[in-house]
Amino acid sequence: MRAVIVGGGLVGCAVALELARRGVAATVLERAVPGAEASSAAAGILAPRVEAHGDASARALGLESLALYEGWVASLGADVGLVRSGVVVVSGASPDRSALSLEGAPLDRLVPGLAARQAWYLPDEGRLDTRRLVGAVHAAAAAAGATFRTGVEVVALAAGQVELAGGERMEGTVVVCAGAWTPRVAGMGALPVRPVRGQLVALGGAPAFSPVVFGPGGYVVPRADELVVGSTMEEVGFTRGVTAAGMQEVLRSAVALLPEVGGREVLRHWSSFRPGSPDGQPLVGRTASGWVASGHFRNGILLAPLTARRLVSAMLDDAALPSAWAPERFGVASRP
Ligand SMILES: Cc1cc2nc3c(=O)[nH]c(=O)nc-3n(C[C@H](O)[C@H](O)[C@H](O)COP(=O)(O)OP(=O)(O)OC[C@H]3O[C@@H](n4cnc5c(N)ncnc54)[C@H](O)[C@@H]3O)c2cc1C
Known part of the structure; x- marks a missing residue:
């Protein structure tokens, strides 16, 4: 498989890292620089119990991601200021x-x-320095073999390919991780992000x-x-x-x-x-235009390790994704 990831925020970098570690040739297309937007701006709070606001599935998925954090950060080989500060x-x-x-x-x-x-x-809740985290995940993904192309904007998606501003096309399994801009990519469909x-x-x-x-x-x-x-x-x-x-x-x-x-x-x-997103939970799964991981709202830093792990398992092993994250819950078609 050859994967083309649209957007190099924390979600795109984390997905690229996981794909590269599983031996997939992954290319991240980022119109600015990795972490240019929400991911390095974020406060870096890892608080699944507070941010769930009583939603049992949000709490469970947030806790599952938090439990991955120490191991994930250790695998990056960098100090990102992670501490279970409470x-x-x-x-x-x-x-x-x-x-x-x-x-x-x-x-x-x-x-x-x-x-x-x-x-x-x-x-048990935690915090970290988001600028350091995005830099570390980007560096780890590149070291694992992912390719990053910066300063390139994806303007359209079609079956198994993306089109860049300027007309260049790239083929591969498309994963859209374009944060708040996800529905703006032509061909992405009407996602409620x-x-x-x-x-x-x-x-x-x-x-x-x-x-x-x-x-x-x-x-x-x-x-x-x-x-x-x-x-x-x-x-x-x-x-x-x-x-x-x-x-x-x-x-x-x-x-x-x-x-x-x-x-x-x-x-x-x-x-x-x-x-x-309308319910505060992300949209992670397959759509008619390709795979998507977006809409992480207030918890994209918290949910990045679990998003990458579960999405890549779905892509490579056909594993089920959390139903609370299914784009279909908003009427988004899952296949062409
Ligand atoms: C003020 C603030 C505080 C926050 N605090 C926290 C917190 O404490 N804890 C927490 O867990 N979460 C927090 N968040 C939420 C978190 O930052 C986001 O959920 C998360 O960063 C989303 O990551 P992302 O990779 O999807 O998006 P982004 O980081 O926004 O990355 C999307 C990337 O896609 C690129 N892109 C977009 N369109 C295209 C295109 N057409 N072609 C190429 N590239 C494109 C953009 O340039 C960008 O780099 C906070 C957010 C904000 C704004």
């Missing part, structure tokens, strides 16, 4: 049946300066705590020497940019959670587009 959720209602209620001194020790007297704690803009701000200074902190209006993610705070959820199409109102929203929410954050220097701000 997650603290400031909310009246328990986010998950396994959440522990914390208050008083134990909570103060876990997150000094938190402006809440009671919170929920999920000790849409852009949902998220804005993030990095604040300087080493954090005094390790868990990710979720509040009612946003989250604070500690990294080695900075805090990343976010994020907006905006239906603005593909309008790029960071806005005054967006920064105000994420900074106000972060300062309300942790007042000391207000004194930190703003280092960077950025935004990108989550590939949104």
Whole structure:
């Protein structure tokens, strides 16, 4: 088999890595550079219990992917800042049946300066540095034999081939991993994937705590020497940019959670587009135009290892994919 992967975000790089390790000649076609979009922009939270929002299949698949993470990262041979830091959720209602209620001194020790007297704690959730992760998966895929062509845009799909801007055609088993842009590739069909803009701000200074902190209006993610705070959820199409109102929203929410954050220097701000899906779960499977892995919405970093493993097993071993991820659930035809 020869595979042609459209899009070199984390999902496309992870699929290319898995295919290359299984001996398939895989070529990734990326119109910018690997990780240019949502994947390196993401906050890097691995929180299946919080992000499932009570959906049993989302929780189970998120936990399955999280369980793969340490082994997957070890196989990359790079430090991507992966840590099972736990997650603290400031909310009246328990986010998950396994959440522990914390208050008083134990909570103060876990997150000094938190402006809440009671919170929920999920000790097994994790976080990582997404820029380092995308770089490591890209490098590992290339080392395993995958080919990356950057600065090339796929404009159309047809049976077993893609067409690039400029007219060049490439043949192979097509896998579309074009994130929020997936339905824009001509011939892909009407997939219900849409852009949902998220804005993030990095604040300087080493954090005094390790868990990710979720509040009612946003989250604070500690990294080695900075805090990343976010994020907006905006239906603005593909309008790029960071806005005054967006920064105000994420900074106000972060300062309300942790007042000391207000004194930190703003280092960077950025935004990108989550590939949104109607039910928040991805579309991974076979369509009339080829294979697709898209629509990972708020959890594409978390779900990347499982997506790659399950998709490549379906492609090479005819293994079943999770029904919760089936594109057919939105009426998308599975075969030509
Ligand atoms: C602000 C924000 C915070 C987030 N935080 C988290 C988090 O904490 N945890 C988590 O699990 N997830 C998080 N996410 C979600 C996560 O980033 C995405 O679900 C994931 O990155 C999607 O990966 P992808 O490879 O499908 O898409 P992308 O990373 O967007 O990659 C798609 C790639 O396809 C390329 N492309 C598109 N069209 C074409 C074409 N026609 N030809 C060639 N190339 C093309 C693009 O250039 C791009 O590089 C966050 C997202 C955002 C925006």
